[in-house]
Amino acid sequence: MDIPALNSLTAQVLWAGFILSMIFGAIAQRTHFCTMGAVSDIVNMGDWTRMRMWGMAIGVAMIGFFTMAAAGVIDPAKTLYASNRFIWLSALVGGAMFGFGMVLASGCGSKTLVRIGGGSLKSVVVFAVMGIAAFATLKGITAVVRVATVDKVAIDFTANATLPNWVAGAIGISPAAAGIGLAILIGLGLIVWALFGEDFRRFDNLLAGLGIGAVVAAMWWVSGRLGYVAEHPETLQEAFLATNSGRAEALSFVSPVAYTVDWLMFFSDKSKVLTLGIVSVFGVIAGSAVYAGLSRNFRWEGFRDAEDTANHLVGATLMGVGGVCAMGCTVGQGLSGISTLSLTSFVALAAILAGCVAGLKYQVWRLERSA
Numbered sequence: 001m002d003i004p005a006l007n008s009l010t011a012q013v014l015w016a017g018f019i020l021s022m023i024f025g026a027i028a029q030r031t032h033f034c035t036m037g038a039v040s041d042i043v044n045m046g047d048w049t050r051m052r053m054w055g056m057a058i059g060v061a062m063i064g065f066f067t068m069a070a071a072g073v074i075d076p077a078k079t080l081y082a083s084n085r086f087i088w089l090s091a092l093v094g095g096a097m098f099g100f101g102m103v104l105a106s107g108c109g110s111k112t113l114v115r116i117g118g119g120s121l122k123s124v125v126v127f128a129v130m131g132i133a134a135f136a137t138l139k140g141i142t143a144v145v146r147v148a149t150v151d152k153v154a155i156d157f158t159a160n161a162t163l164p165n166w167v168a169g170a171i172g173i174s175p176a177a178a179g180i181g182l183a184i185l186i187g188l189g190l191i192v193w194a195l196f197g198e199d200f201r202r203f204d205n206l207l208a209g210l211g212i213g214a215v216v217a218a219m220w221w222v223s224g225r226l227g228y229v230a231e232h233p234e235t236l237q238e239a240f241l242a243t244n245s246g247r248a249e250a251l252s253f254v255s256p257v258a259y260t261v262d263w264l265m266f267f268s269d270k271s272k273v274l275t276l277g278i279v280s281v282f283g284v285i286a287g288s289a290v291y292a293g294l295s296r297n298f299r300w301e302g303f304r305d306a307e308d309t310a311n312h313l314v315g316a317t318l319m320g321v322g323g324v325c326a327m328g329c330t331v332g333q334g335l336s337g338i339s340t341l342s343l344t345s346f347v348a349l350a351a352i353l354a355g356c357v358a359g360l361k362y363q364v365w366r367l368e369r370s371a
Contacts, residue, residue: 001233006241013227013242017219017276021283022290024215024251028114029288030295031208033057035330036102036111039356052194053208054334059190060213061250061339065220066183070176074224077160078240079248081327081342086161089153090146091348094325095333098254099355101318103363104311105130108330109253109319113281117288120301122308126316131261133320134254142321150325163341182341216250216335223276224248242276249276250339252332254323256281326351 001009027033031053038050068074076082102108105126107115112130115123136142159165164179171178194200194209227241228248243249244259256277266272292298303309323329326348328337334352337345 001229001231003233006229006233009227009229010241013222013276014274014279016222016226017242018279018283018286020215020218020222021251021280022287024110024212024280025114025117025284025287025289026291027207027211027215027287028110028284029118029291029297031204033208033212034107034111034114035334035352036107036356039353040103040360043357043360048197049200049205050208052197052200053205053212055190056194056206056209057213057216057335058338059187059194060210061216061220061335062183062187062190062341064214064217065339066179066187066341068217068221068225070180074220074228074248076162076164076175076179076340079220079224079340080243080245081337081340081345082160082162082247083344084157084160086155086157086343087151087153087327088155088344088347090150090325091327091333091344092351093150094322094327095348095351096355096358097318097322098326098329099322099352099357100359100362101315101322101355102330102352103356103359104315105319106312106315109257109323110251110284110329110331113253113257113284114288115301117285117290118292118301119298122301122303122312125303125309126312126319127257128261129313129316130254130320130323131257133317134258134324135262135320137321137324138255138258143324146321146325161343163343163346166343179341186341212335216331216339219250219276219280219336220248220339223250227276242274244275244277250336251280252277252328252336253281253284254320254329254332258320258324322355 033053034050035054038054041047041050069076112123112126116127137146164175164182167182168175168178223240223243229239229241232239240246240248259275260278260281263272263278326333327344328348330352333345333348338349
């Protein structure tokens, strides 16, 4: 493959990622798909509808990922979440920070982008602060702290730390067979669980579960298949085009927000190029804005008072630092990572949910104290 053909393929990857992210943003805007909202509905009202949306999305993404893996379309060992290091403490601490922070910031990274598309000015502030905090944790002052503390605590395995590899070793089958078997068992189980929910089988709920899950699976194809080059003409090594990690990626909204802020600040620097993560940030905002405009739901929104501002600033900082430590957010680990059955993703997701519940309890305590 020559350089012009490579550039053309890179453009295709970026446009595909942008379009899929627009679809994600439009669906999330229409259906109010939100992890924090799902947990809040359960804690405050006992309503599991939005959690069933999320469960169905996980199931669809998981089945899609391992079906492509079984067909040889993508390689699970070459994804961002495939690693011999089980960074359980980073996932635990970072996930809890992120979960608590998203409550203070009125939503996770993806919800922040959706809210920006719907006219939320305070979400623009959350976006900027989260991006700066995340970039500092990737390469700056908090990165030094991260590397010197939580990243040092890990368990090293001889193979990738994923559930299929564990099962394959335990019962003596191939990781590929274990992967598709577990995907059908867990993924289909989540879909069936969602469908059996009272009043769940409505268009918007099904659109959220099926649509979001399909977008995540499609992003795996874009990154892991369409953007895969067996031999890059300049390095003569395999490459995954337009990715920040150099590996197959799907949707995530913490590090990509950091790279977006970096790209905007150093736009004239030719070394700063668009990636799938960056275009996905713009795509979600654009998709949300288009749907909000067409449905006449676009509304300008600002901070209520100084306390509201402070909560969002603290929450955004916690999401930026925690999301990088945990290697993802409610979408990055809770959908994309979990779809690969990574052990780190399971820990990160559990910690995010626990942090979210703690954040909601804190808000109730604060309200009761002020009353």
